[in-house]
Amino acid sequence: RKLLCAICALLCLALNAGAADLRPPLLLTGSIYxxxxxxxxxxxxxxxxxxxxxxxxxxxxxxxxxxxxxxxxxxxxxxxxxxxxxxxxxxxxxxxxxxxxxxxxxxxxxxxxxxxxxxxxxxxxxxxxxxxxxxxxxxxxxxxxxxxxxxxxxxxxxxxxxxxxxxxxxxxxxxxxxxxxxxxxxxxxxxxxxxxxxxxxxxxxxxxxxxxPATFIDDAYLHLNPDGSIAGTVQLNGPQAAGQQVSVKIGDLADISVKTDAQGGATITLPPPRGLQRWSPEHPALYDISFSTAGDTLRDRIGFRTIAVKGSRILLNGQPIFLRGVSMHEEEFGPNPARNMTEPAARALLSEIKQQLHGNYVRLSHYPHSETTLRLADEMGLLVWSEIPVYWTVDWDNPAVLRKALTMQAETIYRDRNRAAVILWSVGNETPVSEPRTRFHAAMAANVRALDPTRLISAALLVERHKANGEDVTVIKDPLLEHLDVLAVNTYTGWYGDDKLADLPAMKWQVPADRPLILSEFGADALAGYHDASMKKFSEEYQAEYYRNTLTMASRIPTLAGMSPWVLKDFRSPRREHPVFQNGWNRKGLLSETGARKQAFDVLADFYLHH
Ligand code: GCB
Structure with missing residues (x-):
């Protein structure tokens, strides 16, 4: 373990030095404006x-x-x-x-x-x-x-x-x-x-x-510090990038001016602005921001909030918050989706979470979702988990593959770091433990810390089942834990495997006491409209009972800080070829592909309403 830590520390150092060169050469932040x-x-x-x-x-x-x-x-x-x-x-x-x-x-x-x-x-x-x-x-x-x-x-x-x-x-x-x-x-x-x-x-x-214009503002970024001050950076591109005055306006709260250095960059620091309204899911306050030089103006709409971890709690703006979420793929409603996230398509999905499920959080799995979705999450007040598709397995020993992962991370972070909604960067999903895999993820975590120390790091991990004193216990044993701020695990007991649904509520969990735990996934397939009173698999009744019992089990984990069950909507998956129930769709949705509610939807909505 010590050796591993030493290797990771060395890697971190190397990466901190290298993080700057991962910056995409051009960003055009706020290009929609x-x-x-x-x-x-x-x-x-x-x-x-x-x-x-x-x-x-x-x-x-x-x-x-x-x-x-x-x-x-x-x-x-x-x-x-x-x-x-x-x-x-x-x-x-x-x-x-x-x-x-x-x-x-x-x-x-x-x-x-x-x-x-x-x-x-x-x-x-x-x-x-x-x-x-x-x-x-x-x-x-x-x-x-x-x-x-x-x-x-x-x-x-x-x-x-x-x-x-x-x-x-x-x-x-x-x-x-x-x-x-x-x-x-x-x-x-x-x-x-x-x-x-x-x-x-x-x-x-x-x-x-x-x-x-010939010289333009390529990127500008602002965030709230824990002490209430605002900090950020601005980067110009072009022949006249050096020595320029940039005026920064935050609604009618602040108006300051900074001067760019020889590389066309400037850092922004602002004392705590009086009357700042903090962004939260209940009150998603966004400010109209402008960054202006003599020849160019870059606009954005930005919210200000802090996110931190204290013991086993996640703190939003200093207050403990329970993440009432669900996982979602980038795929619009309809019988033949084309992953075309127009604003109405994204709004339809996010409204189901915010209004119908009483959620405050969405796990955007398993890759960075569309900019439209991220901007809407900001506007509607939904906290976001954002992920890189290091999924199940990649070529862990290959430095070129690691470089690709770090580059994707950098592209995502530079794209979304102005979105108050994003609170968690995930470095991967369900990757079986091995030394090369842990090294790879540790490098990703170090890269995130170097690029964005203001947010939390997590990964959706696998759980293990152990027998202790004759009892069946679910444990998280993963050396990646020490690199993460928030633990997250996927669990499918009651769906995959032979466990009985009735046994779920009493199942024991042994998890680290000093860190928040999120259930990043749990779920069961159901074909909308297929009912079976004896609760056969794939029936709505089975899925609903699975939810009831899993929620009971989850509520007994003292460090539980949130959840994002799998998944909001049935989604296309070529690996799902059951000829009666699936036909090319993963059926773990709480909603069918066209938006029909399954019974489990109401079970979760009711749980969130009272949580
Ligand atoms: C998982 C994966 C998710 C799958 C899901 C399933 O653990 O993270 O991508 O779709 O299980 O349905 O089996």
């Missing part, structure tokens, strides 16, 4: 299962003209006669609505797992000294981006944003944006191909063309 053009709508596409558009075997592919990103008018080339020969035509391709996963777009794409090329033509105004950027909120899993035939960048990771500068490549007038999106996962991706949710390949979140 900027001068921008939304590129949502009909894009054309072309399937490319054999990756012909990306590979070039000794010029052979080039000769066969498979590269979809070429900036040519195929129809015009064809009209010239036999010289031009192209095996694609992105202008006349079938259309798909973007954002949205391809799996829901066409029956033939339901289980398509590979590369698809997308094209969007758009008209841009001439820049006249401005700069232009394309900001992609998410493309699952790898993206290859070309503008007017030129490669402008690549990105790996299906749930985090990336920004590419197109000031040089953009034309005043018509432009051709082409994107290859490859959904293939392998042993070195995060996650690996083995998960319990839908593939959802494609451009799943909005793409925007953003205009800025």
């Amino acid at each position: 900027r001068d921008s053009q939304d590129l949502s709508g009909a894009w054309t596409y072309s399937k490319d299962l054999y990756r012909t558009g990306l590979t070039d075997i000794n010029g052979w592919v080039a000769k066969s003209r498979m590269q979809r990103y070429r900036d040519i008018d195929v129809t015009a080339e064809e009209a010239k006669g036999g010289v031009g020969f192209y095996e694609f035509d992105m202008d006349r391709g079938p259309q798909m609505n973007i954002p949205g996963a391809w799996n829901a777009a066409q029956p033939e794409l339901r289980y398509y797992d590979g590369l698809i090329w997308f094209q969007r033509k758009f008209s841009a105004r001439p820049l006249r000294g401005q700069r232009a950027f394309l900001r992609f909120e998410a493309a699952n899993y790898r993206a290859y981006v070309y503008l007017n035939g030129k490669e402008i960048g690549r990105h790996e990771g299906g749930f985090t944003p990336f920004v590419l500068e197109v000031t040089e490549a953009l034309r005043g007038g018509e432009n051709r944006l082409t994107m290859g999106v490859d959904s293939t996962h392998d042993a070195q991706t995060i996650p690996t191909p083995i998960t319990d949710w839908d593939l959802y390949g494609g451009i799943t979140r909005p793409v925007r063309l953003v205009y800025t």
